[in-house]
Amino acid sequence: MKTRTQILTATVLMLGATALAADAQAKKASPPAAPAHAFQSDFLGQLDDVQKKILSLEEAVPQDKFKWRPAPGVRSIAEAYLHIAFGNYLLTKIATGKEPPAEAGWEMNGPKWDGKTTDKSEIKAILDKSFEHVRTVIKGVEDADLDKKVSFFGREMTERAVLISLIGHLNEHMGQEVAYARANGVVPPWSMKQGG
Numbered sequence: 534m535k536t537r538t539q540i541l542t543a544t545v546l547m548l549g550a551t552a553l554a555a556d557a558q559a560k561k562a563s564p565p566a567a568p569a570h571a572f573q574s575d576f577l578g579q580l581d582d583v584q585k586k587i588l589s590l591e592e593a594v595p596q597d598k599f600k601w602r603p604a605p606g607v608r609s610i611a612e613a614y615l616h617i618a619f620g621n622y623l624l625t626k627i628a629t630g631k632e633p634p635a636e637a638g639w640e641m642n643g644p645k646w647d648g649k650t651t652d653k654s655e656i657k658a659i660l661d662k663s664f665e666h667v668r669t670v671i672k673g674v675e676d677a678d679l680d681k682k683v684s685f686f687g688r689e690m691t692e693r694a695v696l697i698s699l700i701g702h703l704n705e706h707m708g709q710e711v712a713y714a715r716a717n718g719v720v721p722p723w724s725m726k727q728g729g
Contacts, residue, residue: 572679573671576696580671583703584664587617589722590710591657598717599651610713611651613706618663619646620702625670627685628695629678637662667699 591614602609608616622633623641633639637659640646650656679693690698711721 570676572676572693572696573674576671576700577668579700580664580667580703583700583707586721586723587614587703587707587710588657588660590707590714590719591653591660593722594653594710594714594717594719596653598719599653599656601713601717603713603716608647608709609651610710610717611653611656612647613709613713614656614660615647615649616643617703617706618659619643620699620706621663621667624695624699624702625667627683628692628699629670629674630683631670631673633666634662637666671696 594610599611600609602612619639622637622639625631626633650659674692674696679691679696681692682689683692683695684690685695685698714721
């Protein structure tokens, strides 16, 4: 005959096993919640990658090629890099309402901004400041704001969607600069490491 202690111990063990099984089932049924600021962290990872490539390519292109353009009326190498910085300021402003810093000299005039200089060291400094602005803005974005609706060139989008567009814009114009560089005999530095 089982003692009271044995019965009590068996009952506790059975309840514990049932609770563990229920907990395991609950974990299978619902995925864990995303960690706080997961979007911002993922965004910054993407930004770091594309920024490094853009800046290394800008550095690899010789100064005497910065006025080169593939055809009349198409952005030059310098203009395309400046347009990247313009987009960094514009898209963060649209998404979050954060104004570019006054010292950036940014204004809502793309052609004027894109034509401000052809000096590669000035362009690098402009790019650096624009990327730092994006990074600062993203670090201040609250999770609750990501679903907030904003007007994006006449369309209603979430703040998150506009920020995703910013990464798309960067990659689009990095691709443009890769084509420009290769047309001028410059191999993107990260491609050289992979065999060209």
